[in-house]
Amino acid sequence: GQNIDQPTEMTATEGAIVQINCTYQTSGFNGLFWYQQHAGEAPTFLSYNVLDGLEEKGRFSSFLSRSKGYSYLLLKELQMKDSASYLCAVLDSGGYQKVTFGTGTKLQVIP
């Protein structure tokens, strides 16, 4: 099975940098996704990591350490519109490619 942990809530200031952590224990692993979800809306894809290291995409970066079962999402130059939930999700290594979500971290950006 999959066990994915994230902090429940975080608060950060506009213009600052915030790091959202995710730890996982899984029976199979074929990569990790980060999604953003605004209240009442569908999750939207941010990043995918399968190899160790940092993937940078504009203001957002995602890091993975497979040996530690650990990932983080780094958001730079925070904007008010970044207030949302950030979901860590693990892709199974099995044949049918199940994607399992963590509980999500609700980020509030304040002025």
Place this chain on the structure above:
Amino acid sequence: EPEVTQTPSHQVTQMGQEVILRCVPISNHLYFYWYRQILGQKVEFLVSFYNNEISEKSEIFDDQFSVERPDGSNFTLKIRSTKLEDSAMYFCASRATRGGTEAFFGQGTRLTVV
């Protein structure tokens, strides 16, 4: 840009009634999913579908639930006899290939059981 579409956006139903939630995945995708999100809670996996059959299902997906891909484009979730606790947002998602391609989500159907 291709997208996953879901209908209806909102559905209110009486307890015990059957509901069918509809999804049109992205046309060349191979893996299809239903997820559920109760208000304020996590996105929960219900079922995955590949090669015209269920590939995996969660404990939530009991005998009251079924999925179908009747015509090669639609992907439906049926709840046979709804319960109050089935009230949630239901998301359909699809993925293109076996590798690390992301799941694209529809905008969801908000189901309210009264």
